Amino acid sequence: MPAQPQRLSECFPSGFEPRRTQAEIMSRIDDALSSGHRHIILCAPTGVGKSHVAMAFARAMGTSHTLTAQKILQDQYTADFAWALPLKGKSNFPCVVLCDKAAVDPSSGWDASVSCSRASCSWTEKDHGRKKTVTCEHKPMPAQYSVEGRGTEAESVRPLAEGKACHYYDQKYRALNASHTVFNYAAYFLTRKYPPSGAADMLRRKCIVADEAHEIEDQLIDMVGMDIYRSHLSDVNLSMSSYATDDIDGIKRMVEAAADAYHREVRDLEDEHGGSMAPAVAERVARFRRRRDDLDAIFHEIDRAPENMVVQRGEGGGVSLKPLEVGAHAQRYFDAPCQLYMSATVHRDVFCSTMGLEASECAFIEIERSPFPPQSREVRFADVRRLSARSSEDDYAAVYSEAARILAAHAGEKGLVLTSRKDQCDALAAHVRSEAGEAAAARLKIVHNDTGEERERTLAAHARDGGPSVLVSPSLWYGVDLKGDLSRFQVIIKAPYLSLGDRRTRAKMERSDAWYKYASLTKLLQGMGRSVRDSDDHAVTYVLDAGARSLIGAMRKYVPSSYRDVLGDALR
Known part of the structure; x- marks a missing residue:
């Protein structure tokens, strides 16, 4: 159990005065922490100010990941608490290279055709007959940032190097270097699933705050599961009809074959085009890499616990794979020393059962009256x-x-x-x-x-x-x-x-x-x-x-x- 240096009331965001209900919640969280609880479930209605309590909890712990269900809610956190930095996915940012090639000024507006999700950030080239991996010149590294005023509300993260940095990786590494990071669930799970090289220590936080916690199960299903379409196989010259998709063993063989095919296809495209990829080729490589990684991940899930995978025919004759129980995955991703789960609609016993937690080991705090008449x-x-x-x-x-x-x-x-x-x-x-x-x-x-x-x-x-x-x-x-x-x-x-x-x-x-x-x-x-x-x-x-x-x-x-x-x- 980590030491708690301050009571939550002492860490309440500056510029705000705790309301009576917020003070009550913080006092009860302090008591739960003092009693040795590391999992705290807060059931509180809209309007009590859960986000301010969450940030007080995060600051009391020292470092944090705060998770929300929607990017809109993520934006609300970072607008109210400037010292908590957001981390979003590639589709939210324009690619420097694609914008230059298309003569697009992103400050004047841009569209999905030049987003970072369409670009390839690294590729292989041959150097004197030997392959080497080349990384985009605009991509910074996690360690190339300095932090001033760490742990305070004046904390500032700045790049050490000058130049035109990739918009996506710049915001990502600023957020990972910060003491407090705000994710939407999808971006958090992806970052944990595929951690950036050299960022392992940055991903270790003293607490995780999960807002809209009633959505965690569905978010984990989306993260762990996968929809496999016929086009996913035909794009690498395979056919779904060649595999027995009515049983898990047949699905496993199909997934393994498709993953291998995507590994080969990505390698061949990189060998052929290297760093001189046209935008359409770069987008194809990026898309195939995502499929390759997703197929690798779902193969390991099937191999690890085939009895936990539910198979269903999807749209257009495809296959949908979903985990039946998500408790093991919750334990993997919600692994900080302390967790605060918040929702207006959460029941301790059902939530703990879903998350693979012992209800007796979780502190449950419920606010019984809405602040709205x-x-x-x-x-x-x-x-x-x-x-x-x-x-x-x-x-x-x-x-x-x-x-x-x-x-x-x-x-x-x-x-x-x-x-x-x-x-x-x-x-x-x-x-x-x-x-x-x-x-x-x-x-x-x-x-x-x-x-x-x-x-x-x-x-x-x-x-x-x-x-x-x-x-x-x-x-x-x-x-x-x-x-x-x-x-x-x-x-x-x-x-x-x-x-x-x-x-x-x-x-x-x-x-x-x-x-x-x-x-x-x-x-x-x-x-x-x-x-x-x-x-x-x-x-x-x-x-x-x-x-x-x-x-x-x-x-x-x-x-x-x-x-x-x-x-x-x-x-x-």
């Missing part, structure tokens, strides 16, 4: 119909009609409609168009794709739109802050039960029905909190599916205390 975040259960896989078209039509009525009642306001499937978004839009006309349907901005880039573009467009636009999506249940006038009402079309068409979900449900219902409950409760984000905010949530009331009632012991004042008789 219940009248500002009212939840209305309409109970129009009980929707399920067996529901008729008439059932859905009745729900869509009620949604159309609610949209009309909020005609001058922005809002959010949450669905459980993509087809429900389109069906709702068609129903609104039929009942209320084209103008009413034009308000609806459907968000089908859950990629970070599309989400950010859609949210930015929604904010810029001066009219009463309404977001309609199956993917905005988590990680979205629709503050103020960005949403004054929410409509939940259907209780978000996880799809049993997903073999991993079905296998987990067969092991534990409570896990399945808890995961669905968490998604429902998270969705209810998208539109009220501060003390002056207000929005009303309409829940149309009677099944949502049943889910809450059946899982009431798992409902965080801070939600109970707005759920009313649904908890009976």
Whole structure:
């Protein structure tokens, strides 16, 4: 157990005064640390200021990694706490070389065609008949940075060398040299999975803060699992039909053959083109390297624990591989001496079971009351119909009609409609168009794709739109802050039960029905909190599916205390 030099209250970010609830949380964390706990789970509602407590915890520990689910949340941390430096993936940065070749000034705007994810940062060349690895001249090294004021809020990380440094690696090595680094989960897992040469010591931190901790399981699944498409094999002259993809041994042979083929293809392209690669060739090499590394990683996962890998036919005849249990992977990545897990919807026993932790060894802190008054975040259960896989078209039509009525009642306001499937978004839009006309349907901005880039573009467009636009999506249940006038009402079309068409979900449900219902409950409760984000905010949530009331009632012991004042008789 590391020494704790200061109490958290002494490390609270300057310029802010701890509120009563924040002071209570910090005192309880101090007590937990003094009692020898190294895993602390904080269940606290939106508005208590968890991020400020997290940064006090990070500063008290000395060095930290802070993890968030979305890049938007990552940006909020680094905007509020300038001494915590962000680390993001390659797609967020323009490549110096590609920009020069395309005569693009990145300060005036750039697009994906010149992003670092399209470039090759190193390649092989022949020197007097022998191969050597050549690295891009713009790529710095982790040790080429100095740190001034280490451990203070005035800490500054600066490069030792002058010149035009790679934007991606410059921000990466600044962040790794800093005492406190802020990642999104995907960037953190990738950095830990493929650590930069010479940065092992930089990745060792005294604590990890995991914000939005309810998303860790899904984030680990995305990290460990892989979707293998037919094109992944055909790109290296292999065919999926040559392998028995209905059993894990056949999958393992296919993955091994594909990984070997990508190793050869990358080597041959580097031998042929060396450092004079055209942009299209460099992008191909970079893409093939990523596939090679992903195939190597999934092969080792299958080889290590074949019984833990769930295989499912994917889109277009491909194969989807997902880990059934993620506890072993959580232990690998959440390995700092101390961890702080934070969420508005986390239950100690379920969370510990998922993460492979002993509940008795974890300190659990729950804040029982929301700082927002219940009248500002009212939840209305309409109970129009009980929707399920067996529901008729008439059932859905009745729900869509009620949604159309609610949209009309909020005609001058922005809002959010949450669905459980993509087809429900389109069906709702068609129903609104039929009942209320084209103008009413034009308000609806459907968000089908859950990629970070599309989400950010859609949210930015929604904010810029001066009219009463309404977001309609199956993917905005988590990680979205629709503050103020960005949403004054929410409509939940259907209780978000996880799809049993997903073999991993079905296998987990067969092991534990409570896990399945808890995961669905968490998604429902998270969705209810998208539109009220501060003390002056207000929005009303309409829940149309009677099944949502049943889910809450059946899982009431798992409902965080801070939600109970707005759920009313649904908890009976």
